[in-house]
Amino acid sequence: MAKGAANAVKVILDMKKGDTVLIVTDKPKMDIGKAFEAASKKAGAAVKTYILPQEGRPIKEIPADLEAMVPGNNVIINAFSGMAEETPFRIKLIKKEIGTGARVGHAPGITNEMMTKGPMTVDYESVAKNIYHMIGLFANAKQAHITAPAGTDITLNIEDRGFETDVKIKAGTFGNLPAGELWCAPAEDGASGVIVCDGSIGDLGSVKKPLRMTVKKGKLVEVKSEDKELEAKVKELTAVDKMASIIGELGIGLNPGARLTGNLLEDEKAGETAHVAFGNNEEMIGGKNNSKTHRDFLFNKPTIEVTYKNGAKKVLMKDGKLVM
Numbered sequence: 001m002a003k004g005a006a007n008a009v010k011v012i013l014d015m016k017k018g019d020t021v022l023i024v025t026d027k028p029k030m031d032i033g034k035a036f037e038a039a040s041k042k043a044g045a046a047v048k049t050y051i052l053p054q055e056g057r058p059i060k061e062i063p064a065d066l067e068a069m070v071p072g073n074n075v076i077i078n079a080f081s082g083m084a085e086e087t088p089f090r091i092k093l094i095k096k097e098i099g100t101g102a103r104v105g106h107a108p109g110i111t112n113e114m115m116t117k118g119p120m121t122v123d124y125e126s127v128a129k130n131i132y133h134m135i136g137l138f139a140n141a142k143q144a145h146i147t148a149p150a151g152t153d154i155t156l157n158i159e160d161r162g163f164e165t166d167v168k169i170k171a172g173t174f175g176n177l178p179a180g181e182l183w184c185a186p187a188e189d190g191a192s193g194v195i196v197c198d199g200s201i202g203d204l205g206s207v208k209k210p211l212r213m214t215v216k217k218g219k220l221v222e223v224k225s226e227d228k229e230l231e232a233k234v235k236e237l238t239a240v241d242k243m244a245s246i247i248g249e250l251g252i253g254l255n256p257g258a259r260l261t262g263n264l265l266e267d268e269k270a271g272e273t274a275h276v277a278f279g280n281n282e283e284m285i286g287g288k289n290n291s292k293t294h295r296d297f298l299f300n301k302p303t304i305e306v307t308y309k310n311g312a313k314k315v316l317m318k319d320g321k322l323v324m
Helices: 002-012 027-042 064-069 084-098 112-116 124-137 228-237
Strands: 020-026 046-052 075-079 103-106 141-147 153-157 173-176 181-184 191-197 211-216 219-225 247-253 273-279 294-300 303-308 313-318
Touching (some): 002 027, 002 112, 002 124, 027 046, 075 084, 084 173, 084 294, 124 181, 124 313, 191 294, 219 228
Parallel strands (some): 020 046, 020 075, 075 103, 103 173
Antiparallel strands (some): 141 153, 153 191, 181 247, 247 273
């Protein structure tokens, strides 16, 4: 795990000698927290660690003693368990952390296997090269039309909604660990069509039966699945507040080491996948969705066609493969 942690702190978080680092972990993820601690110290940073209490989980608010430790750090790494009910807490924590100007690596639900075998061990410089090239291809885009074999067919307005990535985390921003995706915040009222999630859902895991979601003018208006328990849970999670059912993100995975495991922290970075999220996007370029939650829905082998402001069209991805 030390190798995976060192890869992340060096390339993604650009950690340097003299940096001050806060690691937020919990008992189930303590080994991973210690790996990041060791890697940070090896990079020459001064490290503090905060262990979230297990009692009272799911956590709803930032503990006062943690809140007091957040200011004054160059880098913050959140490496703790991922729970669906803690999404509002995580959003509050991220806002507090990036508000201090820290470079924040966010890894709720990260696993030992991710650290040792998969997405944390790739050549991140190579991944970054592909991602930045694709971000360049989205320049001056007006719309993205996305289809996929399971039935996804949706058009999103992405005009002036710049793409970002987690492969190089800058001061005052956050990205996931493991890294390897690019994303934007589509116009909140500019998405219409159908998303068929045949991969996984944030905090809920792999889907057993595809989930069909109908979107009109950016709002989720219908959820259907043969898995009625999943259908009911998604309806519940996308109704926690007024904006929870409003489009929040378009994401594309480009990490060749990421696998489909049912853990969206890794799944959304996997090559040949894309995902759409509903809920909060305030920290993304142009984002106006202030929901207290954010839920990702992943689908496989997308084809992505972009329409530019000048009317030209270009296919950037075909059946999950980059067309560059």
